[in-house]
Amino acid sequence: MYNCGPTVYSPAHIGNFRSFLFADVLRRWLEVSGYEVTQVMNITDVGHLRDDDPETGADKMEEASRKEKLDPWQIAEKYTALFMEDLDKLGMLRAVAYPRATDHIPQMIAQIEGLLESGHAYEAGGAVYYAVSSFPDYGRLSGNVGEDLIAGARVKVADEKRDPRDFALWKSDPHHLMQWDSPFGRGFPGWHIECSAMSQSLLGETLDIHTGGEDNIFPHHECEIAQAEGATGKPFVRYWMHARHLMLDGGKMSKSLGNLYTIGQLEEMGHPPIAVRFALLRSQYRQVLNFTLDGLKEAASSVRRLRLFAEEMELAAGDAKPADAPSWITAAVKRFDESMDDDLNTSGALDGVFTLLHEAHRRQATGADAASALAALRRFDRVLGVLHTPTDDHGLSEAADEEIEDLIRRRTEAREAKDWAAADVLRDRLAALGIELLDGKEGKVRWRRTGTQSPPPR
Template sequence: MALKIYNTMSRTKESFVPLTPGKVKMYVCGPTVYDYIHIGNARPLIFFDVVRRYLESEGYEVSYVVNFTDVDDKLIKKANEAGSSVPEVAERFIAQYHEDAGGLGVREASLHPRVTQNMEEIIAFIAGLVDKGLAYESGGDVYYRTSKFPDYGKLSHQNLEELQFGIRIEVDERKENPQDFVLWKAAKPGEISWSSPWGEGRPGWHIECSAMVRKYLGDTIDIHGGGQDLTFPHHECEIAQSEGLTGHPMARYWMHNGFVNINNEKMSKSLGNGINVNRLLQSIPAEAIRYFMLSGHYRNPLNFSDDAVEQAKNSLQRIENCLANLRHRLGSAEPGEAEASVRETIESVRKQFKAKMDDDFNTPDAITAIFELVQAANAYLAGARVVAGSIEAFLAQFEAMDRVLGILAKAEDELPGDEIDRLIAERTEARKAKNWARADEIRDLLMERGIVLEDTPQGIRWRRK
């Protein structure tokens, strides 16, 4: 089956058809870098990392952008409390983000743009909205005129009347309508600011993403993602800004992950039950955190607890035990190609895994496919005859599925799958350029690390010895 994605806009699963065949433009809203990322932030980090990995495993070239909001009320407050500057606070927590995201096995995005590095584009975007009558200046601030965008509320499926009576909006006499939202904030004394046609100030939260999406990915992208809490107002406002200015749909598919609760309670500052990822990684293996996050469907809420973590660890141990047994038996196995029955079993599991991932990235059922493979491998090892080719085939299929999910521990000297893919791609380019020395160098490096390359009708494939 073809990949289907649940689109928040239509509230249905839709067949995935990218704007450009073979290429995917994906933007996921990143953190406001005033503190450590917490377990709630970790869910979209891990899930959209898997989305990107799966799309790449299916042959797509993915341009993946995750932004940093590096100027904001929270950063200003943090800087004042610490007696430092906003850029200093931002640098500290951007570095911490990279450390923690890497610790979770999350690959770096194609690009991590920062608000402060895109101020010219943000100001030009706002000026364009003013010119079109979609925004207005009031007391040094600039607001979006929601009454001029008839589709405002289409993502969250609310109209202006419902928004007015269903949501508490702070009264502000500078606004024409209560629903109007700020695009540019006039600077207060002592605050970090930038010059603009409306005076010294800084951008509002929503405009930042609209400007960066347009600059780095274009007027329309394939996938826009983030946490469920961003549906309204953040993504709703992004749509109004971007589509109001360009006249084109901002994104073809809108994806939102559910919340992470802590011991059956909603995570909140008032309850003080937030858990930062940095502290979590000191006591829980990254693979167990990833397994936990992927053990529930991304659109459903997840409940984090000690029991849930133990279940994740135990489940992973079953897989690791199977892998250890396969590797142990490989040395004493009979030489020979994989048996037909084993190839059929593995192909069945591969199809099952793909079908579940194609069904709106159904990771819990994809994990079930891994356990089908565990069961089949254990049964094979219990038989009277064990052939090296069959063991290698089992190991290769585990590797292929884990390149998508990233839930299995890697040996310290073991090259990760995405690094192997990168080296193979580099070797292919070197061969095209007739740079035989570099191509041979990469081949030798891969051989030294136990990676066997195989030519197939679908291109070069690899497996571990």
């Protein structure tokens, strides 16, 4: 599986992360389903032009380098490191490789040479262009035809192109800061050739899955297909999957509109990154997802509820091992699995997760049932990845007042129902949270924090 990764010229924003996170969830679900996944995500550190700037079409790396007074290599280093940090904070599993474009120039040059030899490309004005007319399938993925097939249409069409649809594989520009020698002269690769050359050199001529954001469909992925299939004559990708872009407060979020959040900014505002992960998982990847700060707060409280639930089931299970799961657990598991199999419907899968939680609470599950519920939850979390994060979780595992009151209410109900086992579990749970219960008048229980919270059981 190959995922189009970040262009490392600025911090990735949560709209970018929606696409990367969807790839993480896809990989996790495939692995839980018994597949072995070789995941590769590229790092674009050269050649990605700002094609929405009609004047210059400037290289994003070079633009950042001028702005920050660092050379493009330092910019790449800085934002690649930041990307890796963010990725860990979001609980994303590491891919087997994060190939950098600048480390694969020879592979790109080889692919371009092959395309020149087979007549899919031509040299003009110091550049090499792909001859779109030589590849009749161009436009198949995006469904674009005619005028819509002109890549970077708003950039002034280079005069030396034979066809306005043609796109650059190699460019020359004496002012460009990142340059390499090649058989076609000194210059630098286009963005699209990076992904077809790197994915094929690491994963072979045909990939099972290639992902990206929906903005990548055209021209980026259309061009990748033309290059890869033009070079090998074999199908390039069996399944293309694209995440829908993210909306922010009802509008499109994008770097060019300047309305976006980075993980760092949200953290500074007090939002734990793992809540961002949960917020992005709440909608299926191809659905419109409207990101709001209120939604993010709800996501944080959902994560906290799931963590408290896990601890509670652990206590309630005691020494018991999971046995034959009762139907309320198998039904929740079925809901989760069927939703994930339905084109990664994470929203339906979360229904399964919270059904498990509600039913376990309603039934005051203990012993083997609690152990089975915990096993089901841990399996869900192999996909969701929200129960534990290696980084600071901003107090997410601490119980809020309403959650403590909920535990007390359920303990009272258990006592009234003479379910002493359940009542004891809830008492222990409250004690573990450092909550002291005080005798109240007329059966009302008051409580206070003693400040001696024990670490959650593992």
